[in-house]
Amino acid sequence: xxxxxxxxxxxRSWSQAELAERLxxxxxxxxxxxxxxxxxxxxxxxxxxxxFGLSIEDVFEPADAPAASQST
Amino acid sequence: xxHARSVTRRPVRWxxxxxxxxxxxxxxxxxxxxxxxxxxxxxLALALVPVALWAGAIAFVVLALRSLDELQRRxxxxxxxxxxxxxxxxxxxxxxxxxxxxxxxxxxxxxxPVMFLLYVPAxxxxxxxxx
Numbered sequence: 001x002x003x004x005x006x007x008x009x010x011x012r013s014w015s016q017a018e019l020a021e022r023l024x025x026x027x028x029x030x031x032x033x034x035x036x037x038x039x040x041x042x043x044x045x046x047x048x049x050x051x052f053g054l055s056i057e058d059v060f061e062p063a064d065a066p067a068a069s070q071s072t
Numbered sequence: 073x074x075h076a077r078s079v080t081r082r083p084v085r086w087x088x089x090x091x092x093x094x095x096x097x098x099x100x101x102x103x104x105x106x107x108x109x110x111x112x113x114x115x116l117a118l119a120l121v122p123v124a125l126w127a128g129a130i131a132f133v134v135l136a137l138r139s140l141d142e143l144q145r146r147x148x149x150x151x152x153x154x155x156x157x158x159x160x161x162x163x164x165x166x167x168x169x170x171x172x173x174x175x176x177x178x179x180x181x182x183x184x185p186v187m188f189l190l191y192v193p194a195x196x197x198x199x200x201x202x203x
Contacts, residue, residue: 024141025141025142025143026141026143026144028143028144028199028202028203029141029142029143029144031203032143032202032203037201037202037203038143038146038202040142041142044142
C-alpha cells in the first residue's frame with residue numbers, strides 16, 4: 001500500500017518523532033510506514049488521516065494504483 | 073483518537089530487569105542447592121525463588137506487550153515465531169541424535185534455555201526488517 005505520509009509530514013515540518021508522539025506510536029512505526037515496509041492497521045490509518053484532516057483515500061492508496069496519483 | 077496512547081518503555085525495562093534477575097537467581101540458586109548445606113525448608117524456599125521471579129516476569133510480559141504499539145507487537149511476534157520453532161528444531165535434533173547414539177550427555181530439556189538465546193538474534197532480525 002502506497003502512502004503520502006512523508007509528504008504530508010514534511011508539509012507541516014513535523015519530525016517522525018513528533019508525528020509518532022501525536023499518534024501515540026513509536027518513531028520506528030512512522031519510519032516503516034513511510035518506507036512502505038509496514039501497512040498500518042485500519043484504526044491507525046484512520047488516526048493518521050484524521051490528524052491531517054484528510055480521508056484515508058487521500059493518505060493511502062493501493063500498491064497497484066497509478067504512480068501519478070500518488071503525488072496529487 | 074481512541075486507540076492512540078503514549079508509548080512507554082517502562083514495562084519493557086521491568087521485563088528485562090526481571091528476566092535478568094531470574095537468570096542470575098537460577099545460577100545462584102543452582103550453585104547454592106548443590107554446594108551449601110541447608111535445611112529442607114530453606115532448600116525449598118531457595119528453590120522457589122527463580123520460580124517466583126519468573127512468574128513476575130510473565131506478568132511484565134503481558135504489561136510490556138500492552139505498552140507496545142502495533143508494529144512493535146508484530147516485531148515481537150515475528151521474533152518469537154522464529155525463536156520458538158527453532159528451539160523445537162534443536163530439541164528434535166538432540167532427540168534424533170540420541171536415538172542414533174550421539175549426544176548422550178544432552179537432554180531435550182537442555183534446549184529450552186537456548187530459546188532465549190535464539191530470541192535475541194530473531195528480535196534483531198525482525199527489527200531490521202522494519203528498520
